[in-house]
Amino acid sequence: MENINLKINGLDVSAPAGSTILEAAHLAGIKIPTLCFLKEINEIGACRMCVVEVKGARNLVAACVHPINEGMEVYTNTPRLIKSRKKTLQLLLSNHDKKCLSCVRSGNCELQQLCREYGVDDENFFEGKVNHYELDTSAAHMVRDNNKCILCRRCVAVCEKVQGIGVIGTNNRGFSTMIGSAFEMGLGETSCVSCGQCIAVCPTGALYEKDYTQKILDAIADPDKYVVVQTAPSVRAGLGEEFGYPMGTDVEGKM
Ligand code: SF4
Ligand code: SF4
Ligand code: FES
Missing domain, CATH: 3.30.70.20 (Alpha-Beta Plaits)
Known part of the structure; x- marks a missing residue:
């Protein structure tokens, strides 16, 4: 894929065409704060936490949705941006x-x-x-x-x-x-x-x-009850990811 060259905070950055400013910044190890952004799921530019300055642009732009262009000059941490994010x-x-x-x-x-x-x-x-x-x-x-x-x-x-x-x-x-x-x-x-x-x-x-911990502890302590525990399907997969297994691995039996 063709790469686009731009400058972020004065540093030369190269990122695949079609990338957003946020993606290019991540590639260069430059952090831009986000709130509403969720990669490939919620890219709607709603919260304005990720605003950056682009040389020549009058308004601040949302880095999570704004595409990069050849020769673009981006600034991610100027006093104007800090003031805007604070607001x-x-x-x-x-x-x-x-x-x-x-x-x-x-x-x-x-x-x-x-x-x-x-x-x-x-x-x-x-x-x-x-x-x-x-x-x-x-x-x-x-x-x-x-x-x-x-x-x-x-x-x-x-x-x-x-x-x-x-x-x-x-x-x-x-x-x-x-x-x-x-x-x-x-x-x-x-x-x-x-x-x-x-x-x-x-x-x-x-x-x-909802927290049912106390209810479960009470049930376990009740001599008149047999307590049977079952995990939800999402837990079987989610817990595996937490321990570094590939996404979707069923860790039932290993929990
Ligand atoms: S009350 Fe505090 S910790 Fe809870 S959501 Fe608000 S900012 Fe976050
Ligand atoms: S919109 Fe949904 S995910 Fe975002 S803060 Fe509200 S409840 Fe949480
Ligand atoms: S992270 Fe919310 S607008 Fe970009």
């Missing part, structure tokens, strides 16, 4: 339930991590209108807390494109946009297959597993 994070936090201390994703949250990197916290966000949502606890396996959703739509994309189920999407418009199912159904009322892929790709604590 994006401050806007996200202005409509976010910022209770990190009690959040399941604290310490493993992409939003929290980026806020830390860019010096944004629960003191210096933009004050504004805040949405308040009821938790969706209707599914047996998981909870949706839209108060922590940043509308990146990764969950929507993985459900539709990877799992082929498509039971979640965006409801309403503008500031009222929220992730949900058709006709405002709870997830438990849809044909969701409980795979948990949406939880795995969510960058925040908006989606999380």
Whole structure:
């Protein structure tokens, strides 16, 4: 395939034609922050965290969707970009339930991590209108807390494109946009297959597993009960990947 030559932060970079700026930067070992981007699954340029400056372009461009051109000069870390990304994070936090201390994703949250990197916290966000949502606890396996959703739509994309189920999407418009199912159904009322892929790709604590640990411990301790344990199919494959087996390897019997 033909290669395209460009400069990123003054460095000569060569990447296959058709690559995005983000892909070319990755090839050169240059990090550009992302939030909504999920390789080959969610490439919608929605969050604007990945903005970069392109010489000659008036506006900042989203690196995750903008293709490279011969001779292009890209800058990924200028004061203008830092200011813009900071503003994006401050806007996200202005409509976010910022209770990190009690959040399941604290310490493993992409939003929290980026806020830390860019010096944004629960003191210096933009004050504004805040949405308040009821938790969706209707599914047996998981909870949706839209108060922590940043509308990146990764969950929507993985459900539709990877799992082929498509039971979640965006409801309403503008500031009222929220992730949900058709006709405002709870997830438990849809044909969701409980795979948990949406939880795995969510960058925040908006989606999380229900915790039945105590119930199981109680059952194990109950002398009148025989406890039978079964793992979900996705766990049989997912756990293997965690230990470096090729994708899809069934590790039942090795767990
Ligand atoms: S989703 Fe992230 S930023 Fe939001 S409360 Fe949870 S840990 Fe904090
Ligand atoms: S629930 Fe999570 S993955 Fe889905 S749009 Fe909200 S933040 Fe993104
Ligand atoms: S990561 Fe590029 S716009 Fe969200």
